[in-house]
Amino acid sequence: MSFHRSSSCLIVKMSGELDLSSASVFKERVDEELRKTGAANLILNLQGLDFVDSTGLGAILGRHRQITLGGGKMILTSVPPKVQSMLEMAGLFSVLQCERTDKDALQVIESPFQGGAPR
Amino acid sequence: MSFHRSSSCLIVKMSGELDLSSASVFKERVDEELRKTGAANLILNLQGLDFVDSTGLGAILGRHRQITLGGGKMILTSVPPKVQSMLEMAGLFSVLQCERTDKDALQVIESPFQGGAPR
Amino acid sequence: MKNEMSLTLLCVPSNVAVARIAVATFAASLGFSVSEIEEIKVAVSEAVSNSVLHAYPHGEGEVTVRATTEDSEPHGGELVVEVRDTGAGIPDIAKAKEPGYSTIPEHMGLGLSFMESFMDSLLVESAPGKGTTVRMVKRPCRQ
Amino acid sequence: MKNEMSLTLLCVPSNVAVARIAVATFAASLGFSVSEIEEIKVAVSEAVSNSVLHAYPHGEGEVTVRATTEDSEPHGGELVVEVRDTGAGIPDIAKAKEPGYSTIPEHMGLGLSFMESFMDSLLVESAPGKGTTVRMVKRPCRQ
Ligand SMILES: Nc1ncnc2c1ncn2[C@@H]1O[C@H](COP(=O)(O)OP(=O)(O)O)[C@@H](O)[C@H]1O
Ligand SMILES: Nc1ncnc2c1ncn2[C@@H]1O[C@H](COP(=O)(O)OP(=O)(O)O)[C@@H](O)[C@H]1O
Numbered sequence: 001m002s003f004h005r006s007s008s009c010l011i012v013k014m015s016g017e018l019d020l021s022s023a024s025v026f027k028e029r030v031d032e033e034l035r036k037t038g039a040a041n042l043i044l045n046l047q048g049l050d051f052v053d054s055t056g057l058g059a060i061l062g063r064h065r066q067i068t069l070g071g072g073k074m075i076l077t078s079v080p081p082k083v084q085s086m087l088e089m090a091g092l093f094s095v096l097q098c099e100r101t102d103k104d105a106l107q108v109i110e111s112p113f114q115g116g117a118p119r
Numbered sequence: 120m121s122f123h124r125s126s127s128c129l130i131v132k133m134s135g136e137l138d139l140s141s142a143s144v145f146k147e148r149v150d151e152e153l154r155k156t157g158a159a160n161l162i163l164n165l166q167g168l169d170f171v172d173s174t175g176l177g178a179i180l181g182r183h184r185q186i187t188l189g190g191g192k193m194i195l196t197s198v199p200p201k202v203q204s205m206l207e208m209a210g211l212f213s214v215l216q217c218e219r220t221d222k223d224a225l226q227v228i229e230s231p232f233q234g235g236a237p238r
Numbered sequence: 239m240k241n242e243m244s245l246t247l248l249c250v251p252s253n254v255a256v257a258r259i260a261v262a263t264f265a266a267s268l269g270f271s272v273s274e275i276e277e278i279k280v281a282v283s284e285a286v287s288n289s290v291l292h293a294y295p296h297g298e299g300e301v302t303v304r305a306t307t308e309d310s311e312p313h314g315g316e317l318v319v320e321v322r323d324t325g326a327g328i329p330d331i332a333k334a335k336e337p338g339y340s341t342i343p344e345h346m347g348l349g350l351s352f353m354e355s356f357m358d359s360l361l362v363e364s365a366p367g368k369g370t371t372v373r374m375v376k377r378p379c380r381q
Numbered sequence: 382m383k384n385e386m387s388l389t390l391l392c393v394p395s396n397v398a399v400a401r402i403a404v405a406t407f408a409a410s411l412g413f414s415v416s417e418i419e420e421i422k423v424a425v426s427e428a429v430s431n432s433v434l435h436a437y438p439h440g441e442g443e444v445t446v447r448a449t450t451e452d453s454e455p456h457g458g459e460l461v462v463e464v465r466d467t468g469a470g471i472p473d474i475a476k477a478k479e480p481g482y483s484t485i486p487e488h489m490g491l492g493l494s495f496m497e498s499f500m501d502s503l504l505v506e507s508a509p510g511k512g513t514t515v516r517m518v519k520r521p522c523r524q
Contacts, residue, residue, distance in 0.1 A: 020287045021251035051258075051276075053283040054348040062344060082276055089355055090348055091337075139430045140394035170401075170419075172426040173491040181487060201419055208498055209491055210480075243399060246387045252410040256386060260403040267395040 001026065003033050008072075009109050010039035011102055015048035018056030026059050031066075040072035043105045047078035057090055064096060073097070075105040120145070122152050127191075128228050129158035130221055134167035137175030145178050150185075159191035162224045166197035176209055183215055192216070194224040239267060245303045249290045249323070257303045257321075258282040264305050265317050270378045277356035278317070278376060284349035285321035285372045291342060293325025293370065300324070317376045319357075324369035331362050382410060388446045392433045392466070400446045400464075401425040407448050408460050413521045420499035421460070421519060427492040428464035428515045434485060436468025436513065443467070460519050462500075467512035474505050 004011040012030055016022065034042065042063060052060075060076075067074040076098045079087070087093045099105040123130040129152055137145060153161065161182060171179075179195075186193040195217045198206070206212045218224040243264050247253040258279040265278055282303065289301035304320040328334045335354070340347030354360045357374040364370040386407050390396040401422040408421055425446065432444035447463045471477045478497070483490030497503045500517040507513040 017255065019251075019283055020254050020290060024251075051279060051283075053280050053287065054346045054352055055283075055287055057348070058344060058346040061346070082273065086280070086352070089352070090346065136398065138394075138426055139397050139433060143394075170422060170426075172423050172430065173489045173495055174426075174430055176491070177487060177489040180489070201416065205423070205495070208495070209489065239393075239395075240391075241393060241396070242391045243396065244389045245403065246385075248383075248385045250382075250384060252382075253384070253386065253407070255409075256403055256406045259406045260388065260399055263399045263402045264396070266398075 001029060005037050005039065006106060007110065008039055009041040009043060009106060010034055010037055011043040011045060013045045013048060015050075017051040018049060018059065019051065019053050020055045023055050023059040026056075027062065030063055034067075040067070040070060041109045042067050042072065042074040043077055043102055043109075044074065045077045045102055046080060046083055049080065049083065052083055052086065054090070057086065057092065061092065061096070073109050075099050075108060077102050077105050120148060124156050124158065125225060126229065127158055128160040128162060128225060129153055129156055130162040130164060132164045132167060134169075136170040137168060137178060138170065138172050139174045142174050142178040145175075146181065149182055153186075159186070159189060160228045161186050161191065161193045162196055162221055162228075163193070164196045164221055165199060165202055168199065168202065171202055171205065173209070176205065176211065180211065180215070192228050194218050194227060196221050196224050239307060241267070241307045243303075243305045247286075247301055247303070249294055249299045249301055249325075251290060253301075254283055254286045254290060257286040257301075261303060261305050261319060265307075265376075268307055268315050268317055268378055270317075270376075274376070274378060278319070281353045281356045281374055281376075282319060282321070284352050285319075285374070288349050288372075289321065289323040289325065289370070291345070293323040295326060315378055319374045319376075320371060321374075322369065322371040327366040327368050327370055328362070328364040329366050331364055335362070382450060384410070384450045386446075386448050389443055390429075390446070392437055392442045392444050392468075394433055396444075397426055397429045397433060400429040400444075404446060404448050404462060408450075408519075411450055411458050411460055411521055413460075413519075417519070417521060421462070424496045424499045424517055424519075425462060425464070427495050428462075428517070431492050431515075432464065432466040432468065432513070434488070436466040438469060458521055462517045462519075463514060464517075465512065465514040470509040470511050470513055471505070471507040472509050474507055478505070 001015055002013045010033055064074045076096055079098050120134055121132045131149055183193045195215055198217050245260055261282045262275050262279050286301055293299055301323045306318045308316055333339055335350045337351045338347045353374055357376045359375045361373040388403055404425045405418050405422050429444055436442055444466045449461045451459055476482055478493045480494040481490040496517055500519045502518045504516040
């Protein structure tokens, strides 16, 4: 997991596996980073994610709830095909916004017409 | 595992794991390829080798014996550090010749002064 | 090829990965595709996570993962995975299987649905106070 | 962290990988370095290969791999791996440990040497006709 900051947005590049064991670390580290940076919006880049199960999806959805409650926007990028099909099965494809690249996601977040919390 | 032929030499690029389970496949496929191509010399490129144990080293040594008996030369290339230390432990570092690249190994094999079977 | 493995683990989160990676490696010899192996990993992960999460709310417990492959027809190349705990059990299995139903707030309630989607068959046996056994079967598609 | 796993496998070559990958994943939570995990994989591979190769020359048999970690001092963070079969046994353990000694022609006779080199300690218990147990311990270096 690595963190990058771009204006009002925290970008998290995922790596490894997201399951019952790693979900709690993921939550803690992302929440801490959001607190430290004060970022209102979150981009989760899933490119390096090797494995995810329903517990992992739950942890991702949890971040989405929290960001949305705070008036921000959360976007998933570089979603691997297998994760995409799990999101579809879970009925989350309509809830979680996905963009191809971090750049695309940043544009969506920073566009005044598409919402997202102000900088 | 993939095979390449260069003059009198068969080049085998190893991949995956070489243990009790895969050693027999390795032996069969290399021996078949040597028979088919009639190559007298063998280069084993170990770059893609993720795991090897004493059974795997035994299979490599077996090919060396066979090639040497036929008057040819066998050379290991791109030997990963962990394999190198296992060869040292096994006292095989003096028996099995190692070169950095396939090109270096080919030069050794094709040089009339350094031995290796004629083309 | 006939083969068998039986893996008993303490119900702690880090062992979920041990179970799914052991079964995935065990299944590899059957000729499953890469994406089928991924599906097996998810199904095993869900079943073992359930034992870790739900079976022993009041203390320590174990989960056993058995996997077998048969070489006799008509079961040639079939992978059977059984995940068993001796924990709390499930009072209403039909309800538990409903997508989105979970007795733990932060959870998705999708474990049993994913097992059903990713494997060819799923059988849940459970008795409150006695424990739960999940039995899943998968055959490689290219056969 | 206290943890336990027990894995029983049919003695067939493809299960050697199941054993070493399961133990490597189990050990990961102890904070071993990547190269230490590689060493554990080799040691487990050697021990399980020995049971597959040598324990049951006349038929089918099983090998059991137990791994434990303790959280009590002074054993904090110590990995113990025990590989046990109920096969032929070793008549002369001292001789078996000699590097290069093997009762199978094509083999290296380096299995027990590699276990000894790659782990912090090795204990071999064996009785002819009863079986063999190999017990290995390793501690992460950075602790
Ligand atoms: N092994 C088990 N032991 C006890 N209860 C279980 C077990 N597996 C599942 N359950 C019950 O079934 C419910 C639904 O399970 P599942 O579909 O896997 O979703 P989740 O695990 O996300 O809650 C769980 O919330 C739990 O109440
Ligand atoms: N589990 C076992 N059961 C029976 N004999 C064994 C077992 N492990 C080792 N041996 C004996 O000890 C010898 C040396 O073992 P080892 O050093 O691992 O080398 P290798 O396995 O290459 O022969 C073996 O050849 C075998 O005779």
